[in-house]
Amino acid sequence: MIQFSEKSLNEVQKIFARYPEGKQKSALLPVLHLAQEEFGGWLDVPVMDYVAELLGITPIEVYEVATFYSMYNMKPVGKFVFEVCQTGPCMLRGSDDIINYIKSKLGISVGETTPDGLFTLKVVECLGACGYAPMMQLGKHFREHLTPEKVDSIIEECRSFSAINN
Amino acid sequence: MSTKLLLDKANIEGIRFYKAYRENGGYAAVEKAFKMTPTEIVEEVKKSGLRGRGGAGFPTGMKWSFLAKPEGVPRYLVCNADESEPGTFKDRYLMEFLPHLLIEGLIISSFALGSNRTYIYIRGEYAWIPDILEHAIEEAKQNGWLGKNILGTGFDCEIYVQRGAGAYICGEETALIESLEGKRGNPRIKPPFPAIKGLWESPTVVNNVETLAAIVPIFNIGGEEYAKIGVGKSTGTKLISACGNINKPGVYEIDMTISVEEFVYSDEYCGGIPNGKRLKACIPGGSSVPILPANLLFKTAKGETRLMNYESLSDGGFATGSMMGSGGFIVLDEDQCIVRHTLTLARFYHHESCGQCSPCREGTGWMKRVLYNLEYGKGKLSDIDLLWDIQRRIEGNTICPLGDAAAWPVAAAIRHFRDEFEWHVLNPEESQVRNFGLAHYADAREVMV
Numbered sequence A: 001m002i003q004f005s006e007k008s009l010n011e012v013q014k015i016f017a018r019y020p021e022g023k024q025k026s027a028l029l030p031v032l033h034l035a036q037e038e039f040g041g042w043l044d045v046p047v048m049d050y051v052a053e054l055l056g057i058t059p060i061e062v063y064e065v066a067t068f069y070s071m072y073n074m075k076p077v078g079k080f081v082f083e084v085c086q087t088g089p090c091m092l093r094g095s096d097d098i099i100n101y102i103k104s105k106l107g108i109s110v111g112e113t114t115p116d117g118l119f120t121l122k123v124v125e126c127l128g129a130c131g132y133a134p135m136m137q138l139g140k141h142f143r144e145h146l147t148p149e150k151v152d153s154i155i156e157e158c159r160s161f162s163a164i165n166n
Numbered sequence B: 001m002s003t004k005l006l007l008d009k010a011n012i013e014g015i016r017f018y019k020a021y022r023e024n025g026g027y028a029a030v031e032k033a034f035k036m037t038p039t040e041i042v043e044e045v046k047k048s049g050l051r052g053r054g055g056a057g058f059p060t061g062m063k064w065s066f067l068a069k070p071e072g073v074p075r076y077l078v079c080n081a082d083e084s085e086p087g088t089f090k091d092r093y094l095m096e097f098l099p100h101l102l103i104e105g106l107i108i109s110s111f112a113l114g115s116n117r118t119y120i121y122i123r124g125e126y127a128w129i130p131d132i133l134e135h136a137i138e139e140a141k142q143n144g145w146l147g148k149n150i151l152g153t154g155f156d157c158e159i160y161v162q163r164g165a166g167a168y169i170c171g172e173e174t175a176l177i178e179s180l181e182g183k184r185g186n187p188r189i190k191p192p193f194p195a196i197k198g199l200w201e202s203p204t205v206v207n208n209v210e211t212l213a214a215i216v217p218i219f220n221i222g223g224e225e226y227a228k229i230g231v232g233k234s235t236g237t238k239l240i241s242a243c244g245n246i247n248k249p250g251v252y253e254i255d256m257t258i259s260v261e262e263f264v265y266s267d268e269y270c271g272g273i274p275n276g277k278r279l280k281a282c283i284p285g286g287s288s289v290p291i292l293p294a295n296l297l298f299k300t301a302k303g304e305t306r307l308m309n310y311e312s313l314s315d316g317g318f319a320t321g322s323m324m325g326s327g328g329f330i331v332l333d334e335d336q337c338i339v340r341h342t343l344t345l346a347r348f349y350h351h352e353s354c355g356q357c358s359p360c361r362e363g364t365g366w367m368k369r370v371l372y373n374l375e376y377g378k379g380k381l382s383d384i385d386l387l388w389d390i391q392r393r394i395e396g397n398t399i400c401p402l403g404d405a406a407a408w409p410v411a412a413a414i415r416h417f418r419d420e421f422e423w424h425v426l427n428p429e430e431s432q433v434r435n436f437g438l439a440h441y442a443d444a445r446e447v448m449v
């Protein structure tokens, strides 16, 4: 049975309260963010069906939104997702080299996850950090001014975080 | 020397929080504005000459005066914080470091427009910023600037933050409204315009973060004083986010009288090009606006000094000029490849097309594939004309401006750098190991044209 934690259910109620009566569908994007966070980093069909039920809308209304926005993952991802920007301004500052470095360091291609399930590499389009390029998104935060050394230490940081929290 | 109205207090310790913000003159603009009537506020904004800072440059006061006010129907103000135009990161700076400036601007604007529920729609990737904004909103509320009966005027207002989830198209105002309603970000057919039928079918105004922040200085110094800063119809100050091959990337506030050359080379701003390289090209207003070779950047075709403002940047039309756009200033040095750079932009627009209109959905994909072939030494000379033809058929044939935004960068690249595209075709192997270089697009400071 898929069910939000007590804390998330409270959060959902708070989100509902932002909109006028009867406009609860507006909560869809924020609730999908919550769901992705709580249910393993991606949106499986039963999760989306649960969200539909919670909002009182049809499942298809959830699927069409979930597949439209790039931040929702439609398949499982690693525990840490490296989302590296590859658009013009980042490219000018060497994002191609950074992407290649991560590929060789982790031994995976873009879109793949390491066999230990820890890392996924994604390339994304401009995230609004063009002046601090090259950059990537990692969870809630941006990692900017990337260099191979910085990438190394981020990977180390993830590994030890995962070791402590396992 | 340069006037600062938005970032003047950015370096004050603790300015992110209410106490320091208030002690340094914060919320004085609300106090002033709330002594006026909503109509007087709109008039004051009209006097200031403020133009939308998101990219279109439409006069804000005029946009506000279009808002329909039917009896018994709620009206909404939505702050567009979906900043996603490549090269643009100024709104992020404002929200991250000066959240109360935005909240203060939102309170005045909500009062002027009669919006009791105001939303900030922020791009999903700025995932840490909603906490900063919500904290500022809470502080404002505790101090009586938000909530019920603000300053005894009888006006109630709440501000809510809504996160998007990764879609450039949601920066288009009707797509943003759709998204805020919990749907795919498909732009609506206009008319009706949001001012008549917007969020939940109600009259709605959508304004960019920087536009709403600029409301604060307008009330602090007065609309007329604000209009005296700058030149012509480029009044007040503008934030420019500078990136690419420059020594000092970052967000700068300029009054719109400085020259492009000063902006690039002065240590106060970009600080010149790293490693003694020369400037090859620049996209002055975010990825959608035409790229300019160095010889057209500092001087217009007529030989006049080009300034950092709406009129001067677009001087010469698309043939020899560009646009102010969102203020995303992207600099390319002599080592950069125009074909490759254009390819990344074409890929971006293809990725971000919502898919409603065939010319955009299909055309952006074709442009990307043709550019890919050219970049990787598999192109033909006729591909350059083909690209030109595709972009021409996208422009003006779509519901929203994304089609134009995708077409313009490709058109401008071919217009000004055709020989570089041809060189790629004629030297397929060499183009894989080295770049075309500067050729005749010399830095105008060294070679006058």
Ligand code: FES
Residues within 6 Å of the ligand: A085, A086, A087, A088, A089, A090, A091, A125, A126, A127, A128, A129, A130, A131, A133, A135, B086, B087, B088
């Ligand atoms: S181009 Fe990478 S963050 Fe903007």
